[in-house]
Amino acid sequence: MRTRLAIRFDTMLEAWFPERRLFLKSDTDTRFIRLRPHTQMIGFAGSTLLVAWAIIATAIILMDSIGAGNFRDQARRDQQTYEARLNALAQERDARASEAQAAQERFNSTLEQVSQMQTELLASETRRRELETGIDVIQTTLRRTLKERDAIKRKVAALTDGDQSASQANVTEAESEAMDMVIAALADTATERDIIATDARDAVKTAKELEFQIRLMQDQNDQIFRQLEEAMAVSVKPLDKMFRSAGMNTETILDQVRSGYSGQGGPLMPISFSTKSQELTPDEVRANRILQQMDKLNLYRIAAEKAPFNNPVRASFRFTSPFGNRRHPVTGGNRMHDGVDFAAPIGTDIFATADGVVTYAGWQSGYGRIVKIRHEFGVETRYAHMSRIRVKKGQKVSRGDHIGDMGNSGRSTGSHVHYEVRVNGKPVNPMTYIKAARNVF
Structure with a gap:
């Protein structure tokens, strides 16, 4: 039974949301659904929130995309200036x-x-x-x-x-x-x-x-x-x-x-x-x-x-996942993320971040198509989820060499490269190296 307060509230809302009836007619019967003012207000508010959320999310994605492109262009200009x-x-x-x-x-x-x-x-x-x-x-x-x-x-x-x-x-x-x-x-x-x-x-x-x-x-x-x-x-x-x-x-x-x-x-x-x-x-x-x-x-x-001071991606990209604990996008569990993710279209060039020797180039469970490179000072870098590998095991590479193309192989929700840096077998944050070289290269 409706209370007096509910009735008074519906009466106030009738100025903006008058009561409406939705008739449903069949061959043998006719029924209707009554849309009271407060029901219409709730639906309108929900629709408004959904539209606002879609606008804000789209704006954030566009801003991230533009910001990533500007960051790469600025980094490229800074590198050319320093060189x-x-x-x-x-x-x-x-x-x-x-x-x-x-x-x-x-x-x-x-x-x-x-x-x-x-x-x-x-x-x-x-x-x-x-x-x-x-x-x-x-x-x-x-x-x-x-x-x-x-x-x-x-x-x-x-x-x-x-x-x-x-x-x-x-x-x-x-x-x-x-x-x-x-x-x-x-x-x-x-x-x-x-x-x-x-x-x-x-x-x-x-x-x-x-x-x-x-x-x-x-x-x-x-x-x-x-x-x-x-x-x-x-x-x-x-x-x-x-x-x-x-x-x-x-x-x-x-x-x-x-x-x-x-x-x-x-x-x-x-x-x-x-x-x-x-x-x-x-x-x-x-x-x-x-x-x-x-x-x-x-x-x-x-x-x-x-040393791996360079960025593995030179084209415009979106930084999608940092180093550290996170909710796994596929399994849903809370796991340690041993690298960073750079998202860009499939086929985007991936480059070696330092001189070294390729120790592995092939398929590995979870990583998909992956390239591992051994560098000096006990450092190893990994480049996972590739669509195509362009180097072989035992091959010597230099900083800036094209080693593969970005893809979506292995356990992945979209086109990106999973980039890891390991020192003496222990994963470290790759952004430490990339940020350290920001004002140098």
């Missing part, structure tokens, strides 16, 4: 290294010239001292000769007049010859002394000019070193941050890469300035530090190729 920046930095690094080596060679050549000039200056100083000593000897000899001449004159004065004339003539001739020799020796000595003094002044002037050039070269070298140090810091820091964000020990990774590229003449052959067991200069220490940073940058770049 262009890396190439530019590599070219600038090579140019700066060549300039530094050329400047070092010019610096060494100038030092050799300064050393030669100093040697010549010391030789000139030695010759000048030898000439001064020779002049002193000649002056002593001249004074002794003059004394002997005076003694001879006194002896000649005591001789006879006839003998005096003859002896005087002989003495005068001997003294003239001796004086001519002394004067000629003094003149040669003075000329040679003037030449040596001129050479010494020229050597001092040249040494000062070379010292000025050395200071200019040192300033240029310092500028080159600063630019190289800044370039190395800008290049190495993002790579180091990327590995650390992914939870990877950078020292262990670099040691493993270095041990794999330790052959002489390889891309990571140790480089440094050698001084043949002599003490290193500050510039050589600085240059060796930059060369070590270049070596570290090369190690990082090789390690980045061998």
Whole structure:
């Protein structure tokens, strides 16, 4: 029995939802269904909610699709920008290294010239001292000769007049010859002394000019070193941050890469300035530090190729399932999801996320068509539910190689790729690697 409150409520709703009757007629009978105002209101509200839910769900799906496309386009542009920046930095690094080596060679050549000039200056100083000593000897000899001449004159004065004339003539001739020799020796000595003094002044002037050039070269070298140090810091820091964000020990990774590229003449052959067991200069220490940073940058770049920092899908996709516990879409139970799912049309290209070797390529229960790739550092990646596999077991692949097409094989509710990353056999969140490389590649 209807209550008074229900009757009053129906009376209020009759203004918007008047009572209606739905007649159902048969050959022998006629019946009707009464649609009261509150029944019509409930039906109208339910229809409104259903339409609103359909509109909101459609809008969310469209927004996710547009957002995924924009994200991939932005990631592709960021990757191209960073690769262009890396190439530019590599070219600038090579140019700066060549300039530094050329400047070092010019610096060494100038030092050799300064050393030669100093040697010549010391030789000139030695010759000048030898000439001064020779002049002193000649002056002593001249004074002794003059004394002997005076003694001879006194002896000649005591001789006879006839003998005096003859002896005087002989003495005068001997003294003239001796004086001519002394004067000629003094003149040669003075000329040679003037030449040596001129050479010494020229050597001092040249040494000062070379010292000025050395200071200019040192300033240029310092500028080159600063630019190289800044370039190395800008290049190495993002790579180091990327590995650390992914939870990877950078020292262990670099040691493993270095041990794999330790052959002489390889891309990571140790480089440094050698001084043949002599003490290193500050510039050589600085240059060796930059060369070590270049070596570290090369190690990082090789390690980045061998770790799964890339996204397996480059086309527009929708991120449909994260890593972790979830309700299984097929069985309905709560299970651990060991990877992430990227949804896109069947046939979408799937790419290797790092260099490695294919360890399995075929059908596996639940996974459908699956490819497993073993990488360095104990890492393995898996790509499941493919429609077509394009690699074979034992095949070596590089980052970015096309390994298969997206599909719906195995236990799957739609076209997507199930992507896993395992470290030493234990599944980890693949988005940790993808997000770590977002600002690098």
